[in-house]
Amino acid sequence: MFELIGQMFAYGFLVRALIVGLLVSLCSALLGISLVLKRYSMIGDGLSHVGFGALAVAASLGLAPLAVAVPVVVASAFLLLRISESSKIKGDAAIGMISTGALAVGVLVLSLSKGMTTDINNYLFGSILAMSESDVWLSVLLATVVLALFVVFYRKLFAVTFDETFARATGLRAGLYNMLLAILTAVTVVLGMRMMGAMLISSLILFPALTAMRLFKSFRSVAVSASVISVVCFILGLFSSYLYNTPTGASVVIANIIAFLLFAGIEKIRQHKIVAVNR
Amino acid sequence: MALLTCRDVAFAYDGREVASGIRLTVNEGDYLCIVGENGSGKSTLVKGMLGLLSPSHGAIEFGDGLKQTEIGYLPQKNAVQRDFPASVWEVVTSGYAARSLFLTSEQRKGAEQNLRLMGADALRKQSFMELSGGQQQRVLLARALCATHKLLLLDEPVSGLDPAATREMYEMIEDLHKNRGVTVIMISHDISAATRYATHILHLQHEPLFFGTVAEYASTELYRDFSGGDGHV
Numbered sequence: 001m002f003e004l005i006g007q008m009f010a011y012g013f014l015v016r017a018l019i020v021g022l023l024v025s026l027c028s029a030l031l032g033i034s035l036v037l038k039r040y041s042m043i044g045d046g047l048s049h050v051g052f053g054a055l056a057v058a059a060s061l062g063l064a065p066l067a068v069a070v071p072v073v074v075a076s077a078f079l080l081l082r083i084s085e086s087s088k089i090k091g092d093a094a095i096g097m098i099s100t101g102a103l104a105v106g107v108l109v110l111s112l113s114k115g116m117t118t119d120i121n122n123y124l125f126g127s128i129l130a131m132s133e134s135d136v137w138l139s140v141l142l143a144t145v146v147l148a149l150f151v152v153f154y155r156k157l158f159a160v161t162f163d164e165t166f167a168r169a170t171g172l173r174a175g176l177y178n179m180l181l182a183i184l185t186a187v188t189v190v191l192g193m194r195m196m197g198a199m200l201i202s203s204l205i206l207f208p209a210l211t212a213m214r215l216f217k218s219f220r221s222v223a224v225s226a227s228v229i230s231v232v233c234f235i236l237g238l239f240s241s242y243l244y245n246t247p248t249g250a251s252v253v254i255a256n257i258i259a260f261l262l263f264a265g266i267e268k269i270r271q272h273k274i275v276a277v278n279r
Numbered sequence: 280m281a282l283l284t285c286r287d288v289a290f291a292y293d294g295r296e297v298a299s300g301i302r303l304t305v306n307e308g309d310y311l312c313i314v315g316e317n318g319s320g321k322s323t324l325v326k327g328m329l330g331l332l333s334p335s336h337g338a339i340e341f342g343d344g345l346k347q348t349e350i351g352y353l354p355q356k357n358a359v360q361r362d363f364p365a366s367v368w369e370v371v372t373s374g375y376a377a378r379s380l381f382l383t384s385e386q387r388k389g390a391e392q393n394l395r396l397m398g399a400d401a402l403r404k405q406s407f408m409e410l411s412g413g414q415q416q417r418v419l420l421a422r423a424l425c426a427t428h429k430l431l432l433l434d435e436p437v438s439g440l441d442p443a444a445t446r447e448m449y450e451m452i453e454d455l456h457k458n459r460g461v462t463v464i465m466i467s468h469d470i471s472a473a474t475r476y477a478t479h480i481l482h483l484q485h486e487p488l489f490f491g492t493v494a495e496y497a498s499t500e501l502y503r504d505f506s507g508g509d510g511h512v
Contacts, residue, residue, distance in 0.1 A: 037363060152380055158369065159376035163359050169329040170377040170426045171348030217406035218366035 008242055016131040017195055017248065021234050023143035024192035028201075029208035029230035030150050031185050033222055034161045036209045043080055043182065045202040046095035047189045050076045052123055052198035053102035053109075054190075060113035066138055069190045076102075077182035126197030126249030128241070139191050146184045153180065158219055196249040204230065207256035214263035215270075233259050280342035281306050282430055282462055283328065289336035290323045296335065297323050300486045305479075307343060307429070310456050310463045312473035314505070315483035321466045322355070324483065325434055328464070343429075348377065351427030351461075353419055355434045356412075367394070367402045367410070367418050374425025386425070393421040396459075397451060413444030420451065424461075431455065433465040437472075449476060470506045 009015050028044075035041055051073045058068035076098060083094040110120050122130065131139075150157070159167040160177045168174045185205070193201040208230035212222045237252030244251075281304040289299035298320030305311050313321050326332040327339055330347045341347055351374075371394055375386045394400040397417040402410065407418060416436060423431055433452065437445040453476050455461040467473050473480060473493075480496040482489040482505070489501055496502050 037360070155373065155376045155380065155382070158365075159373040162363055162365060162370065162373060163354065165329075165331065165354055165358055166352055166422070166426075167373075167376065168331055169348070169350060169352045170374070172377040213364050217364050217408065219364055219369050220366075222364045 004239075004243075008239075013129050013131060014238075014242070016133070016136045017128045018235075018238060019136055020131055020139045020143075020191065021195060021238060021248075021252075022231055023139060023147075024188060024195075025204060025208075025230040025234040026227055027143050027146045027150075027184070027188040028192060028204040029226040030147070030223060031181065031188060032205040032207075032209035033212075033219070033226055034157055034181055035185065035205060036213075037161050038178075038181075040181075041202075041206055042092060042095050043077070044185055044189055044205040046080060046099040047073050047077055047186050048193050048198045048201045049099035049106075050102040051190050051193050051201075053106035055123055055194070055198075056106035056110045060109050064134075065194070066135060066190065070142075070187060073186040073190050074183050077186040078179065081178055081182050122197075123194070124197055124199050125247055126193070126195050126200060128195060128238075128248045130194040135194075142187050142191060146188060149180065149184060153177065157181065162219075196252065197247075200249040200253050203253045203256060204234075207253075207260055208233070211256070211260040211263045214260075214267040229259055230256075282309075282341065282343050282345050283464075284340045284342065285324075285337065286340065287337040288324075288327065288334045288339055290320070290327055290332060291335035296485075298483065298485055299336065301337070301481075301483075302487070303481055303490050305430070305462060305464060307462055308456075308460060309479055310477045311465070311479040311481060312477035313464065313466050313481045313483060314468070314470055314473055315488075319483045320485050321483055322434065325432060325466060328432060345429050349427050349429065351423035351425075351431040353416070353423045353431065353433040353436055356416075356439050358434075359415075359419065362408050365407045367399065367405050367407055370407050370418055371421045371425060374422040377426075390421070390425055393424040394418075396424065396455075397421045411444070413440050413447060416440065416444070416448055417451065420448075424455075428461075430462045430464065433463065435466050435468065437467075437469065452476070470502075474502070474506075 035044060051069050054069040054072040055065050058065045080095060080098065107120070156172060156177055159172055160174045164174050189201055192204060196204060208226040209222070211229050212226035216222045216225050233255040234252050237255040238248060240246065241248040241251040283305040285301045285303045288301040289296055291297065301324065313324065315321050323332065327334055329350060329352060368390070371390045372382055372386065375382065375390070378386070391400065394403060397420055399414065399417045399421060402414060402418065407415065410418065436452065437448050440448060449472055452463060452465070456463050465477070474497060477493055479492055480489060481487055482496070482501055489496055489499060
């Protein structure tokens, strides 16, 4: 076992993938709770498609990928929230339009610049080799900011998520915190998508929160357990991808699905027991 | 100086007025019930009082040291997510969330006291979504108390509750009003409870059909029609 770990981390790219992956797993699990409960789940999905488009454009122009993708995705997060609040076009439809639009732009740009090479596969489904040294530093920095903001504004985010009207009535600027949530999500999505893939990154946002909610019934316990679940699933996914030579992103998602099914199963058994006791 | 004054207030959505000509004052110690049919503008007026909607005409003013953000608000039942993973303690202390980043020891004491006041201190560690409807309302009322010491604004607090929980809820509100000196504004469908507990009535049908004391209201045609004709208080 230890031999295996030592062997794995002799590879620089695996160490980088581990660092970035752990941070992204943590950020996405925490943000995912609010997003799922606010019915904003699909924002993560929409943003990842925009991120794909932005990365494709950056790659074909020879620009630094994160430096282009982060501002573009943050801007579209603003846009998505604006649209869903003004409600002329419903939120889900707006997300559908923006995400498929960005996907089309990305595919077009990639095919014009190099032809459809294996690159597109890496963008869509992730590559563990994608992380450069400077990416790692930027990721560590951004992820630290995301985590710090989440901890500092934890109570406000809870209040806005639980009951926005009440929060507004007591003078909380709910719009501001929705915006904060969207920006943090945008940053997290961009950080995670090159390893996890544009198609798969939103699962990191959805699964840990939903898995934790099967068994935990307070906001804090859901936050803690979702973080643990997310980190454990990432590590398991990374190990199995190394051992069995499977794509990392997909392996992590499979680990999350297994965790979800496990928790859902325990929930079912618990409910049966409660029903049995009540009889 | 009154706690809350509406000066010829009107509200409009997209240029169409949904309520207008609202003039009322709420003084400290009042218990105002706002009655009226569905779609009569009651909820719009509530939004206005909370500052979530600006009046298209007139002004809503606050006095006696009350700020608009210090109203203790109890939303309508369906406005709160009932399947939300949160402990009772987390829900109650969210009444303070606008005040500071972290929970202060003073807030902790306040939240404990408000839970006790609502007879819900035993529920503290329980999950909010696993409580009964009546228990949930009591917890939300405790949260409203965290946000205020002066004015509670209750939007149909008993809707969906069974008769026993309804009575209990009314008695708790009455206790806060009588013994704790809390001013109450309540939106209600229940005209008999309104005339029994309130001191003042606003009957709204896009415009105020009546505003005054309960005794005056009970002698109007309006009351007889609205309460089904038997007319006893």
